[in-house]
Amino acid sequence: xxxxxxxxxxxxxxxxxxxxxxxxxxxxxxxxxxxxxxxxxxxxxxxxxxxxxxxxxxxxxxxxxxxxxxxxxxxxxxxxxxxxxxxxxxxxxxxxxxxxxxxxxxxxxxxxxxxxxxxxxxxxxxxxxxxxxxxxxxxxxxxxxxxxxxxxxxxxxxxxxxxxxxxxxxxxxxxxxxxxxxxxxxxxxxxxxxxxxxxxxxxxxxxxxxxxxxxxxxxxxxxxxxxxxxxxxxxxxxxxxxxxxxxxxxxxxxxxxxxxxxxxxxxxxxxxxxxxxxxxxxxxxxxxxxxxxxxxxxxxxxxx
Amino acid sequence: xxxxxxxxxxxxxxxxxxxxxxxxxxxxxxxxxxxxxxxxxxxxxxxxxxxxxxxxxxxxxxxxxxxxxxxxxxxxxxxxxxxxxxxxxxxxxxxxxxxxxxxxxxxxxxxxxxxxxxxxxxxxxxxxxxxxxxxxxxxxxxxxxxxxxxxxxxxxxxxxxxxxxxxxxxxxxxxxxxxxxxxxxxxxxxxxxxxxxxxxxxxxxxxxxxxxxxxxxxxxxxxxxxxxxxxxxxxxxxxxxxxxxxxxxxxxxxxxxxxxxxxxxxxxxxxxxxxx
Numbered sequence: 193x194x195x196x197x198x199x200x201x202x203x204x205x206x207x208x209x210x211x212x213x214x215x216x217x218x219x220x221x222x223x224x225x226x227x228x229x230x231x232x233x234x235x236x237x238x239x240x241x242x243x244x245x246x247x248x249x250x251x252x253x254x255x256x257x258x259x260x261x262x263x264x265x266x267x268x269x270x271x272x273x274x275x276x277x278x279x280x281x282x283x284x285x286x287x288x289x290x291x292x293x294x295x296x297x298x299x300x301x302x303x304x305x306x307x308x309x310x311x312x313x314x315x316x317x318x319x320x321x322x323x324x325x326x327x328x329x330x331x332x333x334x335x336x337x338x339x340x341x342x343x344x345x346x347x348x349x350x351x352x353x354x355x356x357x358x359x360x361x362x363x364x365x366x367x368x369x370x371x372x373x374x375x376x377x378x379x380x381x382x383x384x385x386x387x388x389x390x391x392x393x394x395x396x397x398x399x400x401x402x403x404x405x406x407x408x409x410x411x412x413x414x415x416x417x418x419x420x421x422x423x424x425x426x427x428x429x430x431x432x433x434x435x436x437x438x439x440x441x442x443x444x445x446x447x448x449x450x451x452x453x454x455x456x457x458x459x460x461x462x463x464x465x466x467x468x469x470x471x472x473x474x475x476x477x478x479x480x481x482x483x484x485x486x487x488x489x490x491x492x493x494x495x496x
Numbered sequence: 497x498x499x500x501x502x503x504x505x506x507x508x509x510x511x512x513x514x515x516x517x518x519x520x521x522x523x524x525x526x527x528x529x530x531x532x533x534x535x536x537x538x539x540x541x542x543x544x545x546x547x548x549x550x551x552x553x554x555x556x557x558x559x560x561x562x563x564x565x566x567x568x569x570x571x572x573x574x575x576x577x578x579x580x581x582x583x584x585x586x587x588x589x590x591x592x593x594x595x596x597x598x599x600x601x602x603x604x605x606x607x608x609x610x611x612x613x614x615x616x617x618x619x620x621x622x623x624x625x626x627x628x629x630x631x632x633x634x635x636x637x638x639x640x641x642x643x644x645x646x647x648x649x650x651x652x653x654x655x656x657x658x659x660x661x662x663x664x665x666x667x668x669x670x671x672x673x674x675x676x677x678x679x680x681x682x683x684x685x686x687x688x689x690x691x692x693x694x695x696x697x698x699x700x701x702x703x704x705x706x707x708x709x710x711x712x713x714x715x716x717x718x719x720x721x722x723x724x725x726x727x728x729x730x731x732x733x734x735x736x737x738x739x740x741x742x743x744x745x746x747x748x749x750x751x752x753x754x755x756x757x758x759x760x761x762x763x764x765x766x767x768x769x770x771x772x
Contacts, residue, residue, distance in 0.1 A: 213738075220759065223503035237741075244754055247527035247772065251732050251740040256549040258732070262739045263753055409549045437549075459546065460553060460733035463599070464506050 193490065194484040195470070195478055196294060197231065197452050197479060199429050201375030202314055207442070207485060208469055211433050211456030212237055212290035212316060212356070213262065214493035215266055217276040219283075225466055228284030229287050231452060235276070237290040238306075242268040251399035252389045257410030258457060259387050261401035264321060264328075269305045278492035281311040288314040290356065292321065296341050298330040300348045307349040315351050317342065317376075319385035320358035320403075332358040332383075339369055339374045346375035354431065357381040357422075359411075364418045365425040372426045380431035380454065381422060382415045409435040416448045421492050423449020437461075439472020449490040455483045467487070502534035502601065504735070509598040512563070512572060514590050518652050519630070521622070522588050525563055525574045526594075530673040531600050532570035535559045537608075537630035538726060538763045541573065541600030542734040554599065555583045556758075558625035558703070558733045562632070573598075575656075578622040602734045603762050606630055606701060606724050613697035614640040617664075618685055618712050620704025621647050624654065626726050630701060631662050642667065644688070646681025646708075650674040682711040689719045699724065713766030723766030727757050734758045744770040 195206040209232040215221060229460030245265025252259050267275065272289070280287050289306045298446040306312045319338060331337045332355075342355055348463050351468035355371040357364055359382040368379045384405025397403070415434025415477040418436065423430045432450030436442055437458040445453050458465055473485065482488060509526040530542065542554035544553045557575040565571050579588045590596065606626070609615045615634050617627045627643060634641045641662075646669040648655045652673060659666060667684045668676025677684045685700075692698065698719075702712040703726035716723035732738035735758060742754035743761065745768045752770040755761075 216736045217564055224735075248740070248742060249730050250742070251730060251738065252551075253551055253553055256552060258552055260732075260738070260740065265739050265742070297526070358738075408552055459553070462506070462597075463733070463735055463737070496687065 193474060194486075195473065197429075197486055199314065199354070199452060202352045202447030206231045206473075207446065207450075207452035207472060208466060209288065209431070209452060209454045210459060211454035212318070213260075214456035214459050217272065218285055218287070219276055219279045221463060222279070222283055224463055225308055227280070229470070230285070230466060232258050232286040232288045232313065233280065234288040234290060234316055234454060235272070236266055237264050237292040237321065238266050238269045238302060239264065239292045239294070240269055240302050242266065242271065247400045249399055252404070254387075254389060254406065255410060257406050259389055259399060259404035259406050260384070261399045261404035263401065269302045273305060273309045277309055277311055277377045284466065286313045287311055288316050288354070290316045290318050291345070292342075294370065296344045299341055299345050301487045303345050303348045307351050310332070314377075315316050315345070315349055315353050316380060317345055317353060317355040320356050329358050332367065333361055333369050335366060339370045342371050342374040342376055345350075354376040354378045354380050356383055358383045359414065359418055360386045368422040368426045368430070372428050376428060377431040378431055378451070379422065379426065380433065382411070382418050382434045385414070407435065409437055411435050412441060416444055419445055419450050420448040420492065437465075437478065439469050441477055442469055442473060443488065446485070446488045447491050451486065451489050498565065504602050505530050506597060506599045506601050507531060508595045509572065511590050511592050511594040511596060513592055516588070518651055520579050521652070521654065521768070522577050522579075523560065523574050524577060524587060524590060526596065526598055527572040529569070529597055531573050531598060532562050532573050533602040535562065535573060535629070536605035537633045538626050539601040539603050540734070540762060541575070541598050541602065542731070543575065543599075544597040545586040551583045553732055554597070554734065555587075556734055558726070559601065559629055560625050561628050576622060576625040578648060581600075595728055599734060603758055604760065606726075606763050608633055608637055608648045609639050611639045613699060614642065616642045616644065616685070616688070616698050616700050618644045618681060618700060618702040618708070620681060620708040621652060623702070623704030623708070623726070623728075626703050627701070628655065631659060631664050634770070635662055641665070642688075644669070644681045644685045646670065646704075648672065653752060658695060680708065680711070682715065684706060685712070686715055687719075689715060697721070702726070703728070705717035706771070708764075709769075710771050713769060716766050718765070724763050725766050725769060727762050727769070729757045744772065746770055
């Protein structure tokens, strides 16, 4: 049984990745998760400098979901390389770093720092964070800016480049195409849906930032639809995410067109989820006589 | 480095008993021998309150008691719950025989004082939760323990007999004056600190509403004693993954920074915490 998948030049042992922002820097989970058993560990978004993030409250629950507005608190690219990468290398993790920037120059510089670091396997380009004022989504909501930042970072690295797309646009697939045209090796989607929760007694927003990004099972069917649409529009691999909580959900995204998947919010609820996801995929492949997991990708059956 | 002394476990814990203390408070006894055996005072667990996805996230609870069999071996833990939302309402209504996923133990524990220094615990409402296990551990060290415990009214104060039976001296306060001193618990604490014998070393341990923690930290500083404060935050995962439970703490250089209370806490020195 072959669970391996290919993201550009990168071969992963299985299609399961942690989603950025939901797994710290990976090392937090080293005691309870075999990081080398994941296809890849996608770590929390990094700017050039340290960032404090938003004041609490940073999360609020909704039916089958949650909003977050963490504000990309982080230690910055150089401290990450110095303080976290040695342990990630020792643990045998395939590390994909989520790269943030307020300007194109910052995206390029952070990418250069990480590309020079042994053990960084790929760059996920965060052009989709809905919770910060500068950078992030302002690049991801404009086709020309998306093309510009992807092209600039493409020139700065030979590592696989994976722009992470926002669903907060009219047509995600046009952004996937723009990313592909400007040199992306894959795209990952979806980031969270911009959302709002109010306390009706006080009439205040539940989050200090006012708005936040909705994740969790509540968004899954929309994410599946967007992955399906994007996968039909680009030749590069699509990495799917949005509310995946079981092997069944992984399979749904892959059948819709995802070559690999990321698991985020579900890891908060069940940090021991990873072996059961892999076992569930293997069980499905056995039951359906599927030899290679990639044979499932983009196999929606519209027949009757 | 990041996690508790023992890696946390996730167990589907059997509810052994649910004792309703009042219309708001209950104590859930959970079968979880391995978690009980490795829990230290001040640590917490993350409990999933629903089998489905609503509520989606786990809820953090201090380990309230370590349950033991007749031979003294740990068999489980209890948690002290206050019904404040849909998750805690489910725990209030849980029945013996239910199973609840319990993840733990998590977080940094209290540091125990050594006699002749005394441990003065300060609890507000559901902030009593970490002090039963701390009292037991203090009993083992021989340190003298004292509990300053406040609530809105006498019906909000629980386990008084338990603490007395464990040799803990009680100083009570209620906002309505129905039991102990009238007002906040920090008033009798202030008096006791003022009246303490010269040279007596005291460590203050506190858990409760943020204004109370802030007042305890200020009293500790004013009287020159160390304080260990157990913070309570909205927490997504308990393991450092989500960055939702941050508190502001001064780093070694004195610069205030947000740190994750699940990993760097929930217990912090009152000298390090920066109040919003």
